[in-house]
Amino acid sequence: MKINRSLVLAVTLGLSMPAMAEDPMKVGFVYVGPIGDHGWSYQHDQGRLALEEHFGDKVDTTYVENVSEGADAERTIRRLAQTGNDVIFTTSFGFMNPTARVAEEFPDITFLHATGYKQAENLGTYLSVTYEGRYVTGTAAGLVTETDTLGYIASFPIPEVIRDINAVYLGAKAVNPDIELKVVWANTWFDPAKEADAANALMDQGADVIVQHTDSPAPLLAAEKRGNWGVGQASDMRKFGGDAHLLSVVNDWAPYYIDTVQSVMDGTWESEDYWGGISDDVIQIVGISDRLTDEQRAKVDEVIASIDSGEFHPFTGPLKDQSGELRVLEGETMTKEELAGMDWYVQGMTATLPE
Template identity: 50%
Template sequence: MIQFSRRRLLQSGAALGLTTVLPGMALAAKKDKVKAAFVYVGPVGDFGYSFAHDQGRKFLAEKLGDKVETTYVESVSEGPDAERVIRKLAQDGNDIVFATSFGFMEPTVKVARAFPKVAFEHATGFKTGKNLGIYNSRFYEGRAVLGTIAGMMSKSGKGGYVASFPIPEVVMGINAFTLAARKVKPDFQTSVVWVNSWYDPAKESDAAKALMDQGADVITQHTDSPGPLQAAESRGAIAFGQAWDMSKFAPNAHMTAIVDHWGPHYVASVQALLDGTWKPGDVWGGMKEDFVEMAPWNPKMPDDVKAAAQKIVDGTVDGSYKVFTGPIKDQSGKDKIAAETVIPDGDLLKMDWYVEGVRS
């Protein structure tokens, strides 16, 4: 039995409400059963991003029962191998294919054109088609919570960020973390190490150790293994999980984690196929829509830190807090965003610059 928050279950239809329908015809008529396939960039046992998507797949199977048949392929490389896998899943008679990593975008676009009667959805990308929709999560909202905790708990004023690839999604996270940390500790610095991988426990662990060697006493990550957490645990630093609650790997270091909720979106998409109403959508949900939730606070966190972190969560949900609100300076210290100006979604989705305080 997959367990989710009560709030999440109450809002399990939120994904439909978020969907912007893109040009394209609804696919076919009603179906008695849908075959849904999932493509993961990492192993389902990464306990991070791919694990979270697979929890969503299990949630889908649990909610729709014998109306859906699900399959998945794990540890698929971004590139030619992804195209081969996605094409095979379409050839195998799946009604919908969920491609869950940014690097699957071009292969998914190509295969979708070749299989116009199959529905495709791509996570975290921006290219669409007549039978290709996109869906994404505002991970950066959770990063702001992590940054608030980091700014309050760091003694050195130095955070370490283990990063995967310099794509807008990751850049957004680094910036949100740093902006929030500097709200409470103005001289806070975030050093970034790029590992050029989504899942490589050894490289991630080594990166975290290198960052701590440089003085970081807070470690966060946009990679998917528990490696950085375990490294932080061994050094007495604090750290945060990625995409799911990873506290069992580092009970002392793990302060909280961003938890990705994909299940309600998967249910909404498959139900639309069953109803004969599926159309390619453009979905970007965050805390308000319950796409993002924070794992339980570590009891070791001081009460004032818990309260400050919860204030960011509550403000994000009710719309009173937006981390990307000016004034914001860029990495060189130059004014980038004017006071009271909120960076629009379109600019966030192509973000390629760093805020003041980031050392990349």
């Protein structure tokens, strides 16, 4: 064993030693897409950069991008655990089971999984309440459409995407009873060419407002090219849309990442299911088009304010599904658990869910 003679001498003589610098907390991130997608993964990485700026040399962050959901994700998460990360954030629904398995193997590491529902003593879940932003999107889209037809580019038929489709439809229906929402399933989170094709297919069917649950600005660019409206996904996409940009629904992860890492540092972190929305500034509505009339803008602002204050919840009954079955009683609001398992379209939707 190597002996630190300076330390022995100091202790013998009763001398104080300079405080040893603490090792930085290592924080790892796993992204399903590239950080240059200008959408979901880009915005998570902005949160990582904000974490670095806030804590300085108290943290050491790393990220892995373009990680496939499945075996590749499990290998990546395990590698981050094996290389000494103290906290690991995994940021896509398909990372849920891989994260849970690795968390069980490494009980001393704190794991956070975005958009999932599996928890453990060292595994928490978190998401942004995107359906709040989608309801606002539906309101604005329902006000500006001239064809009464909206288009939605969906990624995968998971509860998060299904409830966001429903939220857009409900928001639009509340201001335009003649609205129809068409859906194209892209079966990808990020594929600009595929996303553009989906946008054009929807516009060929009469949609003049394009909403997306995919991550590139390609749908917005396609909408601009054809003189229609588009909505930014996850980050502020107004620079891509020009006059086509209706608004962007932004996920700001920085406050959550900073607060979570601080709680781990303080030893106060406990596993929870965190949902952050408009009132937390985790969901932000930015870049609302100045092409809206004063009356239209006032209505959009009214909806934002009512959600922000808690006065209004987008999924308040009565709500029926496509078959006419009553799912939510009048005056009741869907719980987190019910929203987390949503696998049905609301009444009035003409699209069908994939098998």
